[in-house]
Amino acid sequence: MPKITYIDATGKERVVEAKNGMTVMETAIKHNVPGIDADCGGACACATCHVYVDAAFTDKVGKPSAMEQSMLDFAENVQPNSRLSCQIKVRDDLDGLRVTTPESQH
């Protein structure tokens, strides 16, 4: 099973085992990883599951869809490596993925 490392705004790391097909957001919720609110539960409707994808993985993770990009365009503290974690599905080649959560989702 692929491993994902979540790093919070203070630098604290949490490594969890993810399941293929689940999203990076769902994996965080399932493992009680703080820093991801996911108010809408993964419908790409609220932009409260914002993460920064580690540079080594930005290509593999891919680019956001038009809808996700629009949501990100107006989120707080957006960077070029910003993604909504509810839109990233876990798969084998994302093993070792590292994402950092912003200080606040609101």
Added chain:
Amino acid sequence: MADAPKRVVIIGAGQAGGQAAYSLRLAGYEGAITLIGDEPAPPYQRPPLSKAYFKGEMEAERLFLKPLEYYAEHQIDLITGKTVNAIDLQARQVEIAGGQVATWDRLVIATGARPRKLAIEGAHLNNILELRTLADVDRLKQLAVPGARLVVVGAGYIGLEAAAVGVQLGLKVTVLEAMPQVLSRVAGPEIGAFYTHIHRAAGTDIRLGARLEAFEGVGQVTGVRIHGGEIITADFVLVGVGVLPNLELALQAGLVCGNGVVVDANMRTSHPDVFAAGDVAWRPLPHYGREGRLESVHNAIEGGKLAAAAMLGQPAPALDVPWFWSDQFDLKLQTAGLWTGADQTLVRGDPQSRAFAAFYLKEGRVIAVDAVNAAPEYIVGKKLVASQAQVAPAELVDKSISMKDIGARALG
């Protein structure tokens, strides 16, 4: 200031009740939490029930707001499958079905709402379903075999989302709506007309202004009779005509209620140590200068957070503009604000393109926006509603000006 809470009891383990418990622990509260729900499942998301879960794309466990282990790990006594029979404000206890009693020094009422039932002939027949819980959708899924005839009564979010899934599952779907447009309670006629067109194009028979007279059948429903005498054949029926707040416990306890449990800005009821949150709460709507009851994820989360903060004497979190969403086919409808009372509607973009928005204005200010596959319109629209800024109508409909620029100009 009253004593710090040591025993919190939360009645209702839905999104609001769950959030109150999570927020208490997140804020460092170390006292007891008892969270009592009448469904067998732990707190879960309801929105996917009429969408991905009905479609069979998501198993129940993925809907849980927190994994089951969370509750034990965070010392939350989660009691599922049990109703609460009574609240005793004097003894500060609630009586749980089966005789168990839970004592509290702070109480949260998050009992939610239940689907409104139609009081017409034949309403007791089998296979007339509603859609509120996991169990409801599990029954729906059993009946939703390709070729089956589904009649949906009520073209609100629930009815239309279920109709969209139904068509995709190969059902023959008819939607009966009493009003002259779909989504009439939550959106303007431009959005209603668009969704009517979308559903009809997908093969759904949408009947507007349809007046129900009776459900036909013996034992099991076989059809729905409408005014004029026509009977629409049905293998099963889904009734989605709104909800009623579950007020009984609050009323019986003597708390002030109207069309909901009346609460102040901190979700505090007429009793200083009793709070209400979620669908059941009649709360101030500060962006609109009035009070009301909201049925949404945003409202449930915000109410849970506000109640937790108030119980702990912490500052209230910032309030969001009410927001909603609906997924039908490949269309994402995102709504910010409440459109009731609008005196002007401006449509930005061409509905034919399947990406457009309706802005609802009152006295030159945006009070709500419905955005279809149009996230920038939704997000900037939400900021415009929050700021109550004046906007130039001509700019709002001009697609050559980006929403970012419109936002920047209006918000300064």
